[in-house]
Amino acid sequence: QVYREFGDNEFLSGDGFGRLLTENLCEFPLTSSICEEILYLVSGPDSNQLIPARLGVYVANLLAGTSARNIAHYSQMVHSQLTASFDRGLQENLRWYGQSSPPVYNINNVYCDTYLYYSDYDWTATARDVEQFLIPSLPWTSVKSTRNLQKFNHMDFLWGTRAREEIYDPIANIINADLIASDQIYLKH
Numbered sequence: 001q002v003y004r005e006f007g008d009n010e011f012l013s014g015d016g017f018g019r020l021l022t023e024n025l026c027e028f029p030l031t032s033s034i035c036e037e038i039l040y041l042v043s044g045p046d047s048n049q050l051i052p053a054r055l056g057v058y059v060a061n062l063l064a065g066t067s068a069r070n071i072a073h074y075s076q077m078v079h080s081q082l083t084a085s086f087d088r089g090l091q092e093n094l095r096w097y098g099q100s101s102p103p104v105y106n107i108n109n110v111y112c113d114t115y116l117y118y119s120d121y122d123w124t125a126t127a128r129d130v131e132q133f134l135i136p137s138l139p140w141t142s143v144k145s146t147r148n149l150q151k152f153n154h155m156d157f158l159w160g161t162r163a164r165e166e167i168y169d170p171i172a173n174i175i176n177a178d179l180i181a182s183d184q185i186y187l188k189h
Contacts, residue, residue: 026056035059044123044153049160058159081133083107107137114138115145115174117167119152 026035035055040046050058073086080087085102087093097103118130127148135143149166156163 026059039155040153042124043155044119044121047121047151047153047156047160049152049156049162051159051161054159058155107134108139110138110142112142113144113178114142115147115171116143117147117149117152117157119149119156121151121153122157124154 025031032052032055035058036046036050036052039050039055039058069086076087077083082104084104085097087102088096090100093100093102116130116135118125118127120127130146131148135146147166149162152160152162152166157167
């Protein structure tokens with residue numbers, strides 16, 4: 001319905017709803033709790049990792065906008081429980097994909113080192129989806145590490161006060177170790 005209404009246009013553009021919210025609600029102490037609730041509706045319960053003085057920045061970025069097609073595509077995948085290309089309808093699917101339904105992405109073909117960070121507090125990318133769908137779908141040789149982080153809602157992966165220590169630093173260490181190993185292999189040849 002959203003896609004039919006908006007077409008390929010931007011949905012919740014940065015000039016619209018998000019800006020209105022941040023300028024009129026988030027900046028004032030009496031109404032800032034409304035901003036918090038909007039953030040938690042989308043991202044998961046309060047994990048005490050966000051800095052209250054930055055609420056306006058969080059909400060402005062959260063509601064920065066996307067295309068209506070992205071929203072429709074996400075909705076299709078949630079409804080069908082398949083990770084597939086965008087469903088354009090029977091006739092357009094035939095034209096675009098050469099088949100009546102959109103092709104399903106074959107996650108079994110992901111042969112790269114994969115490190116998964118997720119949380120029971122994340123309502124957008126749920127722990128259930130990661131544990132029951134994603135992990136079993138990936139080749140077992142690809143999954144190098146899984147970490148179910150305690151009390152991380154969806155926004156905490158970006159802005160949480162514990163994100164650096166529990167996500168970013170470990171990822172940087174993995175990349176650095178890989179670079180060192182690559183350099184040693186290169187220097188031997």
